[in-house]
Amino acid sequence: xxFFLDNNLSHLVSQPLQSVYLRHEFGTAHGEGLSDVKDVPLxxxxxxxxxxxxxxxxxxxxxxxxxxxxxxxxxLQWICHRMGKHPGIRGFALxxxxxxxxxxxxxxxxxxxxxxxxxxxxxxxxxQRMNVSxxxxxxxxx
Numbered sequence: 001x002x003f004f005l006d007n008n009l010s011h012l013v014s015q016p017l018q019s020v021y022l023r024h025e026f027g028t029a030h031g032e033g034l035s036d037v038k039d040v041p042l043x044x045x046x047x048x049x050x051x052x053x054x055x056x057x058x059x060x061x062x063x064x065x066x067x068x069x070x071x072x073x074x075x076l077q078w079i080c081h082r083m084g085k086h087p088g089i090r091g092f093a094l095x096x097x098x099x100x101x102x103x104x105x106x107x108x109x110x111x112x113x114x115x116x117x118x119x120x121x122x123x124x125x126x127x128q129r130m131n132v133s134x135x136x137x138x139x140x141x142x
Contacts, residue, residue, distance in 0.1 A: 001107070002027070003079075004046045006056035007035040013096050020100055021107075027051065043070040053077035053106075055099060062116050072114050079106055083121030097122045 005014055007029035014026040029035045032049065034042060039061055046054060054061075054076055061067045062078060071078050081098045085091065102119030109117070 002051045004051040004054045008057045013099055016096055016100055039067045040070045043074045047074040055079045076114055079117045081119040
């Protein structure tokens with residue numbers, strides 16, 4: 001399957017996706033020279049280039065009836081990830097983790113007719129991602 005990463009995702013997310021999902025292809029708006037193309041014509045263009053799905057953060061694409069119809073008419077699976085805003089490397093890491101982890105569930109559920117998939121963001125707070133404790137035990141105190 002061939003996935004297109006919309007211009008609102010970092011094009012660098014395609015590298016870990018390609019490393020994990022070896023049987024699939026990933027292209028980006030940046031790499032395809034489509035960063036400035038409006039959504040409705042974009043859907044037709046990426047389909048003509050052999051893409052089967054779009055991965056985006058643009059929730060309006062499924063709310064706007066013209067865009068939603070263009071997704072359907074072009075036979076695209078629509079995958080959106082919902083995540084809070086996080087700056088810098090944390091934002092990139094969380095975005096990458098969300099897409100890489102969530103895509104497996106989408107692939108397992110793919111259906112012949114176009115569907116909308118909303119992938120939820122991974123936990124972002126330190127206490128949701130890790131536990132911290134000392135190596136030293138209190139009984140070791142002198």
